[in-house]
Amino acid sequence: MTDTSGTLFIVAAPSGAGKSTLVNALLEREPGISLSVSHTTRPPRPGEQYGRHYYFVERTEFEREVAEGVFLEHAEVHGNFYGTSRKTVQHLLQQSRDVLLEIDWQGAAQIRKAKPDCVSVFILPPSRVELERRLRGRGSDSDEVIERRLRNSRGEIAHAHEFDYVIVNDRFEEALDGLQAIVRAVRQRSDLQCQRHEALIKELLAEA
Numbered sequence: 650m651t652d653t654s655g656t657l658f659i660v661a662a663p664s665g666a667g668k669s670t671l672v673n674a675l676l677e678r679e680p681g682i683s684l685s686v687s688h689t690t691r692p693p694r695p696g697e698q699y700g701r702h703y704y705f706v707e708r709t710e711f712e713r714e715v716a717e718g719v720f721l722e723h724a725e726v727h728g729n730f731y732g733t734s735r736k737t738v739q740h741l742l743q744q745s746r747d748v749l750l751e752i753d754w755q756g757a758a759q760i761r762k763a764k765p766d767c768v769s770v771f772i773l774p775p776s777r778v779e780l781e782r783r784l785r786g787r788g789s790d791s792d793e794v795i796e797r798r799l800r801n802s803r804g805e806i807a808h809a810h811e812f813d814y815v816i817v818n819d820r821f822e823e824a825l826d827g828l829q830a831i832v833r834a835v836r837q838r839s840d841l842q843c844q845r846h847e848a849l850i851k852e853l854l855a856e857a
């Protein structure tokens with residue numbers, strides 16, 4: 650990937666921990682961040698729109714896209730395939746936009762290799778009981794899908810330590826404040842870094 654000035658943020662969590670709800674609220678507070686819309690082979694849930702929630706594609710199309718190198722990262726999660734478009738992310742970062750990826754831990758590991766300066770956040774539910782309550786309360790998945798996601802949550806949580814930050818989504822507003830504080834601190838730091846380099850470049854040029 651070419652060097653850019655936008656920051657790549659990753660938010661991951663076990664299914665039902667509340668990451669989409671947190672991310673959507675964060676984007677309302679921080680409109681300067683763009684969410685990358687993923688491709689998936691998962692069938693749409695009621696109310697989900699093509700191009701807004703996901704690019705819903707058939708398995709054969711997804712496999713073709715993998716072979717063509719369309720994805721910056723891709724993974725199988727809960728029996729479906731998901732991928733992040735390389736072109737979309739590069740385009741946004743090159744425009745100095747900060748980009749947020751809502752992806753799983755496998756995708757996060759691939760992104761860290763491609764872009765080590767990314768910033769990753771893992772969202773934990775306050776308890777297993779609450780995770781199940783949220784998954785069932787959402788009312789979007791069958792019992793079979795919910796049970797599969799709950800089973801997989803252990804393996805996902807085992808990767809929390811690989812992330813730069815971990816947030817517990819117990820009280821929603823507190824978790825949102827925590828996520829926003831991370832984003833703001835990172836953005837401020839990268840602004841400072843740019844300014845520092847800018848000053849040094851000017852100084853070196855003046856001496857020449």
Ligand SMILES: Nc1ncnc2c1ncn2[C@@H]1O[C@H](COP(=O)(O)OP(=O)(O)OP(=O)(O)O)[C@@H](O)[C@H]1O
Nearest residue numbers: 662664665666667668669670783787818819820821
């Ligand atoms: N802090 C919270 N307290 C109570 N309910 C919450 C909280 N955060 C989110 N929820 C609710 O939990 C449910 C799951 O949230 P959400 O869909 O954002 O999860 P998710 O982590 O994005 O799941 P998935 O990975 O399956 O998309 C939703 O009904 C949401 O309103």
Ligand SMILES: Nc1nc2c(ncn2[C@@H]2O[C@H](COP(=O)(O)O)[C@@H](O)[C@H]2O)c(=O)[nH]1
Nearest residue numbers: 687691723724726731732733751752753756
């Ligand atoms: N590695 C990737 N994981 C992704 C991507 N888009 C979403 N996801 C993760 O999949 C699960 C399930 O999502 P759901 O919408 O079916 O509930 C969740 O952990 C997402 O974060 C992606 O592009 N790459």
